[in-house]
Amino acid sequence: MSGAADRLHRHWRKGRLVPVVYDFGAEHEPIARLGGRLLWGADMRPLYDSFAEAGRLPPGAVVLDVPCGGGVAFRGVPRGAGLRYVAADLSRLMLGRARAEARRRGLDAAFAGVSVDRLPFADGSFDRCLTYNGLHCLPDPAGAVTEMARVLRPGGVLRGSALVTGAGRRQDLLIALLRSRGDFGRPGSLADLRGWLDDAGLEPADVTATGALACFSAVKPG
Known part of the structure; x- marks a missing residue:
């Protein structure tokens, strides 16, 4: 792992303020909708939908949620x-919050302190x-997509979301600021995201x- 990648992993493994603020917003959908619109020019409803x-998977299906954060997808x-x-999740803090959220929702889950790029x-x-x-947030998002594709069975589905560059000057400046602070890794454009999925051998069903x-x-x- 490069020095920059190692620093980014330590930042998210040991950080407290940014993960907690993010998790609080994510768990409260009205706040997330407002923040998404103001910061990213985004409608957050498709994400929450x-x-x-x-929840529509049959009993016995095996699901990996990574990085799970505080467990927003449990809903x-x-x-x-x-x-x-x-x-x-890489962060012990987030795993602790996710465990509490799983208990609150009655979700029987196993938890692992691992990074998405080394599963x-x-x-x-x-x-x-x-x-x-x-x-x-990752130093090598393309490699992480490949790693997630590896642990999927044939016919399995990778579903998620990410912030991308190229949506507008204001959003790109904010992404650059968060990169300079060490909060973000190497975000790509929408075309880059499609390329990561293609290079991992996945067939995109929907990228919007x-x-x-x-x-x-x-x-x-x-």
Whole structure:
């Protein structure tokens, strides 16, 4: 791992203020909608609507949520869904918040303190991989997409969201500022995101953007 990548991992592993502020906003949808519109020119409704997709999986399906943050995607899984749910994050703070959220929602989940770009899971382990608002924080988002594709079974789906460049000058300046602070890694454009999915051998079913927020869904062939 390069020095810059190592610093970014330490930043998110040990950071407190930025993750907590982000998690508070994410857990309160009205705040997230307002912040998304003001900061990113984005309509956050498609993101929150997409959480419900995991809840429509059949009992016994195996789901990886990485980085899970404080567990915002848990809201899409109803009690008693019968999923085998693994929530993973580099931050111990976020994993603690996610555990508390899982208890509150009655979600039976396993938790792992790992980074999305180095997953300790065998090939083809998961039916679904969820990765919401994490790729732009990574030093190598393309490599992370490839790693998530590796742990998907054939026919499995990668679903998530990321902030992308090219939505407007104001949004790009904010992304640059967050990169300079060490909060963001190497965000790409919408075209870059499509390229990461293609290079990982995934077939994009849907890649759309609202402002600087891109939502995507892609299938592993087979």
